[in-house]
Each structure stands twice: as structure tokens, then as C-alpha cells.
Amino acid sequence: MVASPExxxxxxxxxxxxxxxxxxxxxxxxxxxxxxxxxxxxxxxEGTKKVTGHAEINAIHMAARHLKTWRxxxxxxxxxxxxxxxxxxxxxxxxxxxxxxxxxxxxxxxxISTAHVFDSAPYPVDVFSGILETSAQTLMTSFFKNLR
Numbered sequence: 001m002v003a004s005p006e007x008x009x010x011x012x013x014x015x016x017x018x019x020x021x022x023x024x025x026x027x028x029x030x031x032x033x034x035x036x037x038x039x040x041x042x043x044x045x046e047g048t049k050k051v052t053g054h055a056e057i058n059a060i061h062m063a064a065r066h067l068k069t070w071r072x073x074x075x076x077x078x079x080x081x082x083x084x085x086x087x088x089x090x091x092x093x094x095x096x097x098x099x100x101x102x103x104x105x106x107x108x109x110x111x112i113s114t115a116h117v118f119d120s121a122p123y124p125v126d127v128f129s130g131i132l133e134t135s136a137q138t139l140m141t142s143f144f145k146n147l148r
Contacts, residue, residue: 005100008032008078009132012102015042015055016080016139022047026139029055029079031063031072031096038075039063055079056087060094072096080136082109082129088117092125099127102136 008030015028019042031039041058045051056079064070076098077091082105091099099118101111110117111127118125 003035005078005128005131008037008076009080009100009102009136011037011040012055012078012080013132013135013139015040015059016136019043019055020139020143026143027055027079027081029059029077031059031075031077033063033067033072033075038066052086054084054087055081056083057090060090060096064094070094076100078131080132081105081140082111082113083117084108085110085115085117092118092121095123097123097125099125100131101127101129102131102133103140104129104133 011030012028016026020026024043028042030037039059039062041055045053073095077096078100080102082101088110104113106113
């Protein structure tokens with residue numbers, strides 16, 4: 001049985017909930033290769049004090065270690081929030097050709113919200129948005145509501 005985009009996004013949401021439990025912005029990501037998750041990540045920026053501690057970067061690092069290469073051209077990434085410019089750049093640099101995300105990110109989103117970064121990729125990048133968008137947006141809204 002082939003897993004659906006929603007089932008992989010559920011795994012990314014699980015990662016986002018881990019970030020939330022650690023006091024991080026609740027964003028999660030998984031990298032999928034041949035129908036299997038080979039990389040997982042959630043935001044770790046506050047805990048690690050590293051600006052690059054984004055879910056996508058962490059998931060890409062794990063996937064690259066798993067495949068023993070930085071070239072992830074046979075992979076897809078599922079992320080709960082529209083990637084920022086840094087993460088979109090990392091996705092393109094790792095040659096990931098398919099991106100799925102849940103909620104839009106009006107401040108930093110680099111797919112359609114503030115920029116169209118994937119349009120400048122040297123190869124086609126297929127982007128699918130709105131996958132379990134309500135669940136992803138609910139996590140973000142509750143996190144920021146609790147901060148105030």
C-alpha cells in the first residue's frame with residue numbers, strides 16, 4: 001500500500017508537536033525516499049541557539065546521513081509550514097524536487113507568501129500546498145496565542 005501525502009504530513013505534524021513540547025515554534029518536516037521516511041526534523045532554534053535549527057534543515061541533514069550523500073534528488077519533503085527562504089534554498093541545494101507543505105507563512109514563506117524562490121531553481125520543483133493545512137495552522141495559532 002502506498003502512503004498518501006496526508007499520512008506523511010501527519011508524521012511532520014508529529015514532529016511539530018515535539019517542537020511545541022520543547023517550547024519551539026511548532027514546525028515539523030519529514031524527508032521521504034522510495035515511500036519511506038529517512039529524515040525527520042522539528043524546530044530546534046531556541047534549544048540549540050542556532051539560527052539554522054529549522055525543521056527542514058534538520059530533516060535534510062538526517063536524510064543526507066541516511067543516504068550518505070547530500071544529493072536528495074529522489075526524495076520529497078513534507079513540512080507543516082511554507083518554507084522560508086533559507087529552507088527553500090537548502091531544499092534546492094539538496095536537489096529535492098517535490099515539496100509538500102501545510103499552512104502558508106505570511107511573514108517568511110518563500111513559495112508564494114513573500115517570494116517565489118522555487119521558481120528560480122535550476123530544475124523543476126513541484127510544490128503542493130494546503131496538505132492538512134488546518135491542523136498545521138491550529139498548532140501555530142495556539143503556540144503564538146500562548147506566548148501573548
